[in-house]
Amino acid sequence: MSGATMKDRLDNAEVFEFRQPFAAIGLDELLSRQFPPKEMLLAPWLPCKGVAMVFAPRGVGKTHFALGVAYAVASGGSFLGWRAPNSRKVLVIDGEMPAAALQERWAEIVAKSEMSPPSGDDVRILASDLSEFGLPDLSTEKGQEAI
Numbered sequence: 001m002s003g004a005t006m007k008d009r010l011d012n013a014e015v016f017e018f019r020q021p022f023a024a025i026g027l028d029e030l031l032s033r034q035f036p037p038k039e040m041l042l043a044p045w046l047p048c049k050g051v052a053m054v055f056a057p058r059g060v061g062k063t064h065f066a067l068g069v070a071y072a073v074a075s076g077g078s079f080l081g082w083r084a085p086n087s088r089k090v091l092v093i094d095g096e097m098p099a100a101a102l103q104e105r106w107a108e109i110v111a112k113s114e115m116s117p118p119s120g121d122d123v124r125i126l127a128s129d130l131s132e133f134g135l136p137d138l139s140t141e142k143g144q145e146a147i
Contacts (some may be wrong), residue, residue, distance in 0.1 A: 041073050042082045063097065067105055074123045077115035087118065092125045093147065095135045099127040 025033075039048040046052055046069065054062050072079035076087030094102060102125060110117045126147070128135045136143035 040085055041088060042069060042079065042084050045082065046073075063094075064105065067092065067109055070123065071106075071109050071113060071115075071118070074118035075113065075115035077113065087122065089121070090118075090123050092123065093135065093138070094126070095128045095138075097127065099125075099130050102127055 040046065041048055054065060056062050068079040070090045070092050071077065072082070073084045073088050074090040076084050078084065097105075106125075126135065136146045138144055138147065
């Protein structure tokens with residue numbers, strides 16, 4: 001059912017599994033509820049439990065940008081003036097670049113950083129050419145579950 005819309009999935013409920021029950025609350029309850037402050041991975045734009053998308057034409061530097069963000073988050077450092085309030089574990093998934101090219105880019109980031117390199121437990125790199133059969137299709141539930 002890859003590529004199916006939510007309406008398609010709801011119309012075919014036998015293939016749609018809810019992972020948790022839905023909980024609707026009233027507006028009054030929402031407005032009176034106390035929520036914890038938003039936690040940031042890289043302040044002020046990358047929140048925990050948030051979604052961010054990097055878009056640009058080929059060759060502009062999206063991978064350099066993403067690796068710089070990953071290093072700042074993992075080391076508790078900064079990148080382009082944005083600061084990571086705490087260090088966090090990071091998984092970098094790259095399905096395109098050869099591991100040798102990733103190695104060069106990471107070496108450059110580590111060499112230029114004022115922060116000590118995070119440990120191998122803090123930054124894990126999943127490169128497609130280091131996996132015997134490549135990486136699964138992350139646009140599918142099976143691929144996401146595999147990772």
